[in-house]
Amino acid sequence: VPEAPLRVVPAEDEDRFARFRLIGWWDQARLEGAKVLVVGAGALGNEILKDLALLGVGRVFVADLDRVERSNLARSVLFREGDEGRPKAEAAAARMREIHPAVRVRPFVGNALTGIGLGVYEWADVVLAGLDNREARLAANRACWLLGRTYVDGAIEALAGVARVFRGPEGACYECTMGEADWRQVEQRRSCALLGRDAIPERHVPTTPTSASVVAGIQCQEAVKHLHGLETLRGSGFVFDGVAHESYRVAYTRSPSCGAHDVFERVEPFDGGAATTTVDRALAEARRLLGPGAVVELPGDLVTSFRCAPCGTERRAMRRLEALRERDSLCAKCGAPMAPEIATSLDGSEGLGGATLAEAGLPPFDVVRCRSGERLAGLRLEADRGEALGALAESRAPDGRRT
Ligand SMILES: [Zn+2]
Numbered sequence: 001v002p003e004a005p006l007r008v009v010p011a012e013d014e015d016r017f018a019r020f021r022l023i024g025w026w027d028q029a030r031l032e033g034a035k036v037l038v039v040g041a042g043a044l045g046n047e048i049l050k051d052l053a054l055l056g057v058g059r060v061f062v063a064d065l066d067r068v069e070r071s072n073l074a075r076s077v078l079f080r081e082g083d084e085g086r087p088k089a090e091a092a093a094a095r096m097r098e099i100h101p102a103v104r105v106r107p108f109v110g111n112a113l114t115g116i117g118l119g120v121y122e123w124a125d126v127v128l129a130g131l132d133n134r135e136a137r138l139a140a141n142r143a144c145w146l147l148g149r150t151y152v153d154g155a156i157e158a159l160a161g162v163a164r165v166f167r168g169p170e171g172a173c174y175e176c177t178m179g180e181a182d183w184r185q186v187e188q189r190r191s192c193a194l195l196g197r198d199a200i201p202e203r204h205v206p207t208t209p210t211s212a213s214v215v216a217g218i219q220c221q222e223a224v225k226h227l228h229g230l231e232t233l234r235g236s237g238f239v240f241d242g243v244a245h246e247s248y249r250v251a252y253t254r255s256p257s258c259g260a261h262d263v264f265e266r267v268e269p270f271d272g273g274a275a276t277t278t279v280d281r282a283l284a285e286a287r288r289l290l291g292p293g294a295v296v297e298l299p300g301d302l303v304t305s306f307r308c309a310p311c312g313t314e315r316r317a318m319r320r321l322e323a324l325r326e327r328d329s330l331c332a333k334c335g336a337p338m339a340p341e342i343a344t345s346l347d348g349s350e351g352l353g354g355a356t357l358a359e360a361g362l363p364p365f366d367v368v369r370c371r372s373g374e375r376l377a378g379l380r381l382e383a384d385r386g387e388a389l390g391a392l393a394e395s396r397a398p399d400g401r402r403t
């Protein structure tokens with residue numbers, strides 16, 4: 001008895017995305033070619049990453065510092081009981097590959113505030129945030145604005161949430177939306193940086209998987225629209241009210257006093273890395289780009305040294321302020337808390353010319369901020385590209401060119 005002829009099954013991906021293609025403007029190739037940076041792999045991040053995998057987005061860089069805890073399991077579609085203790089970014093990346101094996105995803109286990117170079121933001125077509133604190137949002141917003149990238153923010157609390165889209169150089173940015181109470185919270189955390197920040201209790205916001213899926217869904221839809229060149233929520237937000245269902249759209253006003261509207265006038269590749277390039281070398285490049293008065297602006301407050309008032313002891317530090325704790329500032333000789341010397345930019349007069357950019361707080365694959373007055377130009381630390389992006393670093397576009 002002859003066997004039934006084999007059925008020809010269409011290529012997996014063609015079949016897989018068939019229902020998307022019924023949407024008139026949908027272009028699956030755009031999503032397959034898309035590069036997305038996701039900051040945060042918590043409750044919102046899980047939903048974002050799940051949607052990106054289902055949508056067939058081609059390349060995803062996901063950053064998160066934390067490890068999976070038991071209380072994450074009820075709000076995180078990608079985590080399982082056996083994942084407890086595993087870095088969230090790695091667990092989420094593994095589950096994304098199960099959902100869609102063709103996705104190329106790079107997990108980054110580290111601090112989103114200090115560990116992701118601006119080169120990663122520049123690499124991305126769109127940046128989605130699933131963050132639970134304003135400090136990290138402020139940093140992601142500034143990074144996106146500097147490079148003209150679209151920033152899609154999300155926030156949830158209980159049965160409510162908000163999704164918002166910002167993109168420079170026109171209109172409002174995330175920082176423009178910060179009210180006085182928001183700043184008080186941020187400033188309180190900042191001023192406590194060296195005064196026992198370890199003791200500040202973590203504020204846990206009540207969140208649910210349902211509000212996370214709603215807000216992350218809107219964030220991902222906005223990303224899809226952006227990738228298709230369609231109009232988005234840019235400069236505004238969608239406020240979801242899951243209790244009374246009085247949801248609405250809010251338009252944000254650009255604040256003239258906002259300090260987050262710097263934009264690189266250009267970014268040039270530089271054949272060096274954060275760990276191998278000295279401050280002197282970067283200053284020479286900055287001056288080549290912008291003239292003799294140029295300085296190198298630092299991505300954050302750099303504690304260059306400590307000085308002990310009671311006993312006169314001095315100690316070199318070279319650490320980002322955010323990375324220091326009270327115990328790091330104690331004098332080895334007399335035990336008193338020492339006063340930090342803080343730098344926000346370097347002009348060569350600090351005696352730090354021989355230090356590396358990494359020692360000055362720049363992460364790998366960062367874009368060095370070269371400043372002269374109002375002018376700001378960037379130097380992308382190309383030597384770190386492979387280390388930062390891994391397998392995401394290169395690909396071939398359909399026409400054969402490298403992207
Ligand atoms: Zn602003």
Ligand SMILES: [Zn+2]
Binds near residue numbers: 310333
């Ligand atoms: Zn001392």
